[in-house]
Each structure stands twice: as C-alpha cells, then as structure tokens.
Amino acid sequence: MNMFKISALAFLLLICQTVQPVSAQYILEMEKFEVPEDLLWTLGNDEGLDDPEERTSFFASLPESEYLRKAEAEGITLKKSISTIYVDGNNFAAESMALDEGKMTFIYLENGDIYMVMWNKKKVIKTSQEEINQMKKDATAMISQAQQNMPNMDALLSKYMTEEQKQQMQEAMNKLKGMGQGMPDQTPQEKPKVTIERPGTKRKLLGTEAELYIAKAGKKVEGIWAIDNDRALAAKFREMGENMTAAFEMEGLKEIKEWEIIPGKFPASKTTVEMGMRGGRLSVDVEYYTSIKRETPTADKFVPPGKDEGFTQGTLMDLMPGMNSAK
Structure with a gap:
C-alpha cells in the first residue's frame, strides 16, 4: 500500500474519533510543511x-x-499542504491540497456516513463509523498475532549487533509493541x-x-x-x-x-x-x-461529487493492498 493510501486510511480512522456534536459553525484555513x-x-x-x-x-x-x-x-x-476545514453542527469536511497528492476531501456527516474524495482519481470512497470501528478491531487482532509470531529478538540482537545497534533496534521494537496497548495479554509500554x-x-x-x-x-x-x-x-x-x-x-x-x-x-x-x-x-x-472564521459553510461542502461529475464510488477495500480500483 502506498503512502497516499496509508495516509488516507489513517485520516479516516481519526475522523471517526474526532467529530463530536457542536453548535458552532467554523471555516478554518491551515497550512503545513516539513522543513x-x-x-x-x-x-x-x-x-x-x-x-x-x-x-x-x-x-x-x-x-x-x-x-x-x-x-x-x-x-x-517549501512543499506546503493547504487545507480548509468546514464545521457545521455535526457535519465536518476538510479539503486538502498537496503538491504530491493533489486535492483530497474528507466528509463526515451527522448520520455517520464518511466520504473520502480523491479528485485526481475521480474516485469517492464511502464508509461508515461502524465499518471503521470494525477495521480497527481487525487491525488490532493482526498486530496481536504478529507479536505472538515474533522471533526471539534478544538472541538475534546478541548475535549480530553492536551494543549501540541493539539499543536502536530495541527502541523500534518497543514502539511496535506499544501498538498493542489495550489488547489482551499485553503490557502497556511506559x-x-x-x-x-x-x-x-x-x-x-x-x-x-x-x-x-x-x-x-x-x-x-x-x-x-x-x-x-x-x-x-x-x-x-x-x-x-x-x-x-x-x-x-x-x-x-x-x-x-x-x-x-x-x-x-x-x-x-x-x-x-x-x-x-x-x-x-x-x-x-x-x-x-x-484564517479562523465563525461562519456557516455552504451546504455543498458536505455533499460528495457523483456520477454527474464523472466520479465513481468505491469502498474501503479499494484502498487495500492488491486492489486496483482506486489506482
């Protein structure tokens, strides 16, 4: 899975956690760059x-x-990513433009529907909070299984690495183990x-x-x-x-x-x-x-493009490895 799709999946996972009922309306403009x-x-x-x-x-x-x-x-x-964020009650949308990925839009509606619009691919990915939650459970199970199948890292570290390399590898392994926090039989990392x-x-x-x-x-x-x-x-x-x-x-x-x-x-x-x-x-x-404005966004900001605009609709499976429909 390429970084574009990984970023998209990560954003979808977080959207389900971030959108909460609010009464205020906002339009925010943001810029990001790596130095x-x-x-x-x-x-x-x-x-x-x-x-x-x-x-x-x-x-x-x-x-x-x-x-x-x-x-x-x-x-x-500077390679900037420019985003505009729209909030209207329980509806949320974020339009992002980056040099390497083009324009993307994420929409979360109060009925639980979630859309990811890939404008350069003429593709709309539709999912829901329920589907995202299930995907998180599946990912957690996969991480747990991977940890159970890990080799004896202490033996490998002692045999092939210097003390400095062992420490660096152990830090990486600890971070990986931290991904399993909250799962059965896992000890949270400090x-x-x-x-x-x-x-x-x-x-x-x-x-x-x-x-x-x-x-x-x-x-x-x-x-x-x-x-x-x-x-x-x-x-x-x-x-x-x-x-x-x-x-x-x-x-x-x-x-x-x-x-x-x-x-x-x-x-x-x-x-x-x-x-x-x-x-x-x-x-x-x-x-x-x-820019931060307390202003009501127009209704079209929360409506994904459809067939009339030449877009096709897919599912989360289109973002998975081996699936070509989102390419």
Whole structure:
C-alpha cells in the first residue's frame, strides 16, 4: 500500500474519533510543511547552535513566519499542504491540497456516513463509523498475532549487533509493541514523561495575542502558540483531542496531548521537532492556521461529487493492498 493510501486510511480512522456534536459553525484555513534539511542547517548555523538539545528547542520555539521568511531569503521552496476545514453542527469536511497528492476531501456527516474524495482519481470512497470501528478491531487482532509470531529478538540482537545497534533496534521494537496497548495479554509500554515550559514569549497571531508553550516528551518537542479569544473553538479542540486519544494511543504515537497543555486555548500554530533514532537527523513539521472564521459553510461542502461529475464510488477495500480500483 502506498503512502497516499496509508495516509488516507489513517485520516479516516481519526475522523471517526474526532467529530463530536457542536453548535458552532467554523471555516478554518491551515497550512503545513516539513522543513527541508538545508533550511534547518542554515538556521542552526546562523544561531551558532551545536548542541542537539539546544537546536531542538530553538527549532520548536521558532515561529512559522521565521521559517517562511528564511526560506524565501535563501530561495528554498517549501512543499506546503493547504487545507480548509468546514464545521457545521455535526457535519465536518476538510479539503486538502498537496503538491504530491493533489486535492483530497474528507466528509463526515451527522448520520455517520464518511466520504473520502480523491479528485485526481475521480474516485469517492464511502464508509461508515461502524465499518471503521470494525477495521480497527481487525487491525488490532493482526498486530496481536504478529507479536505472538515474533522471533526471539534478544538472541538475534546478541548475535549480530553492536551494543549501540541493539539499543536502536530495541527502541523500534518497543514502539511496535506499544501498538498493542489495550489488547489482551499485553503490557502497556511506559511513555516518556511530558514536561511543559512556559517562557512567557508572546506575539500577535491571527489578530490576537498568542503565547508560546514548549512541551517535551522523549525525543519529541512541540512548540505551541496558543490563543484564547474563542472559548467555543477551544472547547471543540479539547473534545476532538480527548476522542483522538484512544486512536493515537493504540499506535503508541501520541505522547503529547496539546489540549491538556493549553486548557481553554486553541493551537493557532504548532512546530513539532523529533530526533531520529540515531540521535542525528531532526524532522521538523510546521502547521499553522491562516484564517479562523465563525461562519456557516455552504451546504455543498458536505455533499460528495457523483456520477454527474464523472466520479465513481468505491469502498474501503479499494484502498487495500492488491486492489486496483482506486489506482
């Protein structure tokens, strides 16, 4: 299964956990990009930062505007993903445009129907919350079976690897085991302790004051610029986060819960910095909202295209390995 389909499946799994009844209507615009290595190198050298921990904290606290400014000054092109999110009561839709995947739309309706629209393929995948839940159960069962069939890793590590390689492999295995949390006969893996720093740094963002929070958990650091001018939006963010917890924890991925770090506030901008397993290469992802409007979306935003527009409809099976209908 290619990364496009994996991302689509992951998004569908999370949509079922995130959409909760809300009375407010919103239209939000967001941009995301991964910071290229050459831009990280330039920024780090400009600051004279050699210590890995200092570099990590610096990149996490750097506003998105600085990444954009420096990229333009250096002639570096950022591969952005641009999304528009629509919320109307219990209906939710997200339109996303990325250079490598084209346009995609995800729609979740209050009746439980879920649609994924792949515009460049003229394909609509229809599913439901019930089907997604069953798929999660099946995936959990597969992970459990795979763990039972694992070879004796301790023996393999001792025979073929150096001490450093053993440690790196063990970290990877622990993360895989963490995917089985919540299943029978599984021992939950201890997650890194989350520490929170509030340096008092503030700036204007989306026409209001934003404050910087730094959250650290293991090799991951998040710099969150929080705003508190819309309590309803903050409450919606908290509800979404709380319902996403189960899905993320099943995969052992969600150590930092932003809604707990900034209670009553909304993350208008976030930079996630993660150290590679070898303690070397950093990955830096930046996401930020460019517009938040309390506005009612038009009804057509929650209607998937059909035969009249030249689209065919498929099921989740079209995203599975060996299935060619979604290609």
